[in-house]
Amino acid sequence: MEKKELRVAVVGCGVISYNHLTALKTTNGVKVIALCDVNAEKAEARRKEFSLDAKIYTDYYEMLDSEQLDAVHIATPHYLHAPMTVAALKRDIYVLLEKPMCITTEEIELIKAAERESRADVTVCFQTxxxxxxxxxxxxxxxxxxxxxxxxxxxxxxxxxxxxxxxxxxxxxxxxxxxxxxxxxxxxxxxxxxxxxxxxxxxxxxxxxxxxxxxxxxxxxxxxxxxxxxxxxxxxxxxxxxxxxxxxxxxxxxxxxxxxxxxxxxxxxxxxxxxxxHLGKEVYGNGHPTLIAKFYAAIRAGEPMPIPTDSAExxxxxxxxxxxxxxxxxxx
Ligand SMILES: NC(=O)c1ccc[n+]([C@@H]2O[C@H](COP(=O)([O-])OP(=O)(O)OC[C@H]3O[C@@H](n4cnc5c(N)ncnc54)[C@H](O)[C@@H]3O)[C@@H](O)[C@H]2O)c1
Incomplete structure (x- = not known):
């Protein structure tokens, strides 16, 4: 991928979005251009806290269709992981997906099939x-x-x-x-x-x-x-x-x-x-910045994802x- 600034969104502006946004602040060559949460106040609070010039969405699919995204960080409740990942992959948007990868074996297959069809890939957030x-x-x-x-x-x-x-x-x-x-x-x-x-x-x-x-x-x-x-x-x-x-x-x-x-x-x-x-709670460790830096380095270099679905599944x-x-x- 050429050396342009990568356009990034975060969906789910709850507890763990703090770790993602903190890591993104120090990742070179990325810009958070959109935040999405069904609760607009939570997205707004994160926008203020991190002084972001980001558009707020309450509808994930509207965000995907309105913005030219290179990557999305998915930090929503577990049942949304598979449908949100598949929707991003269908639009060739890379996904940094919070754990667990998904909640059923059928969803594992859906995500992997969508990955095979997509120009983009998924990294699962096992930062520890x-x-x-x-x-x-x-x-x-x-x-x-x-x-x-x-x-x-x-x-x-x-x-x-x-x-x-x-x-x-x-x-x-x-x-x-x-x-x-x-x-x-x-x-x-x-x-x-x-x-x-x-x-x-x-x-x-x-x-x-x-x-x-x-x-x-x-x-x-x-x-x-x-x-x-x-x-x-x-x-x-x-x-x-x-x-x-x-x-x-x-x-x-x-x-x-x-x-x-x-x-x-x-x-x-x-x-x-x-x-x-550590970033946030002690149990989260301090791996989010390392993982997120590796994720963007892999996208830029066209290399395999640091924690691919084949390993996270x-x-x-x-x-x-x-x-x-x-x-x-x-x-x-
Ligand atoms: N890697 C880690 O160590 C770690 C630590 C904590 C949480 N997590 C994972 O991160 C994810 C989120 O956990 P959390 O603790 O931040 O939860 P949370 O409940 O604090 O945040 C989830 C957010 O998603 C929003 N949301 C719900 N439905 C949505 C939708 N349809 N569209 C957009 N936003 C929606 C909610 O309003 C909420 O703000 C979970 O998968 C969890 O397992 C990972």
Missing amino acids: RYNKANVVAKKIAEEDGIVSAYFTLLWQRSNEYYTESDWRGRLKTEGGGVMINQAIHSLDHLISLLGKPIAVTATKSNHAHRGVIDVEDTCEGVVEFEGGLRGNFYATNAFIGASRTSIFVKTKNHRLEVKNSLLYVDDKLVEDTEAAE WSVRLLLAAYRSCGERVEI
Whole structure:
């Protein structure tokens, strides 16, 4: 692509749009020309906060048809990810898509088919792949030889977290609970360490949010990977302590733990992996600027996307299989 300034829009001006707009502020050669939210006040508030010369839309499709966009960042509720991505791809607009990629396996196929037809591509926002602790852990693990890995995600989510949102906690709009929303980054790490998942045996339940959500707040399971490795997970939004996430990796000679943004090797903190300032909540890490810079560099160079759908789809396939499992082994 020629060296012109790329024209960018953000749809969904809620919590995580802060990370996207902060990153876009320091990305060379891009201009945010439009913001879209069904709630115009939220888009207006972001326009002011970031001093943007951007047009406000409340209708995504009108924005796509009215502006000459090169890329759109999709940061809307989960059920909108697939239709909004397909609409952008049909217009040859690149997509930086917030996780999860989508909420059904049919939608995975729709997005990939639209990508094949389009001159544009999709990057899925697994920005924690770029957290220094994760990068260093993966390097040590791969060099030493991975034996197994598992994660525990112990989060506290109040009833209000769900009741104050018009999309969280509902199967139709969120597509699931703790797995599709909070644990998906950890699933993505498990897959990046152990390879392609081929089967899962899992159980899910709603321990502490009965009558409030119609999705799981807790899920645990065992995953089999191509090549014979196995991994475990336990994820809950019903924890009563302070929220924490740990990924444990057993390698031939070491035990690694990435606890939030810190890396421990054989129980010793590896000092220099402590994350610098995080953007927004600590769990988001500071990967959005890195990922977004890589996304635009790839567009300009005509190179493959930094986190393509071929890689991002597996976390969705795995968690949907875990939902189907009900304690039985299910192939992915
Ligand atoms: N990568 C991460 O670490 C990370 C962190 C938080 C959230 N997320 C993801 O980002 C997405 C948004 O999450 P959030 O926490 O910002 O949610 P949010 O509810 O704060 O924001 C969503 C916004 O989308 C708007 N919206 C809803 N329907 C719309 C439509 N049809 N057209 C335009 N706008 C519409 C809402 O008005 C709201 O402002 C989700 O997919 C979530 O999983 C990712």
